[in-house]
Amino acid sequence: xxxxxxxxxxxxxxxxxxxxxxxxxxQSISSYLNWYQEKPGKAPKLLIYAASSxxxxxxxxxxxxxSGTDFTxxxxxxxxxxxxxYYCQQSYSIPWxxxxxxxxxxx
Amino acid sequence: EVHLVESGGGLVQPGGSLRLxxxxxxxxxxxxxxxxxxxxxxxxxVWVSRINTDGSITNYADSVKGRFTISRDNAxxxxxxxxxxxxxxxxxxxxxARGAGNSRAFDIWGQxxxxxxxx
Numbered sequence: 499x500x501x502x503x504x505x506x507x508x509x510x511x512x513x514x515x516x517x518x519x520x521x522x523x524x525q526s527i528s529s530y531l532n533w534y535q536e537k538p539g540k541a542p543k544l545l546i547y548a549a550s551s552x553x554x555x556x557x558x559x560x561x562x563x564x565s566g567t568d569f570t571x572x573x574x575x576x577x578x579x580x581x582x583x584y585y586c587q588q589s590y591s592i593p594w595x596x597x598x599x600x601x602x603x604x605x
Numbered sequence: 606e607v608h609l610v611e612s613g614g615g616l617v618q619p620g621g622s623l624r625l626x627x628x629x630x631x632x633x634x635x636x637x638x639x640x641x642x643x644x645x646x647x648x649x650x651v652w653v654s655r656i657n658t659d660g661s662i663t664n665y666a667d668s669v670k671g672r673f674t675i676s677r678d679n680a681x682x683x684x685x686x687x688x689x690x691x692x693x694x695x696x697x698x699x700x701x702a703r704g705a706g707n708s709r710a711f712d713i714w715g716q717x718x719x720x721x722x723x724x
Binding site for chain 2: 532536540541547548553585592598599
């Protein structure tokens with residue numbers, strides 16, 4: 499199975515901050531990397547697919563980059579509604595696997 | 606509007622069985638791969654199973670292989686997960702999710718249904 503490792507596991511940031519979350523795969527996954535946002539009691543929401551493509555309806559302050567084994571999710575200017583947990587997920591090979599999550603908290 | 610709505614969760618004893626359903630609306634269900642993903646309380650997301658458009662191809666996580674069966678009824682726009690020999694570690698919120706084209710991301714999720722395995 500492909501292991502996905504996110505860092506950091508949690509971070510504290512202020513509104514307006516630039517936030518970067520990284521995700522590393524245990525082997526090359528090309529660009530089969532997706533990012534999700536999860537809020538308490540809600541279903542996850544797709545933000546970025548294929549490493550860098552913005553899902554329809556997602557604000558442009560979210561962006562993704564990377565290929566191979568190293569990927570990044572960036573929030574250019576953190577907004578109050580962005581405080582949530584973020585997961586990366588590989589869709590390169592079965593079983594699909596997720597990172598352990600990064601919780602973004604208010605500083 | 607595109608929707609997935611899960612049902613069928615509940616409390617079941619270890620060793621018991623349960624069938625989850627996921628009703629799709631607002632899109633052509635029969636043209637999409639669909640998945641089950643679960644999340645144990647306070648834990649992360651774990652992919653469980655997937656099924657192709659006509660039900661002829663299925664895949665499972667090792668942790669559920671031989672105990673869970675995914676199926677679909679395209680005439681009813683419904684996805685199913687038959688769960689048997691349930692264990693305490695199967696306790697989780699179960700989400701159905703739509704697989705999105707070439708990226709194979711999960712672009713639409715249901716609200717989830719809780720399964721609790723306990724005596």
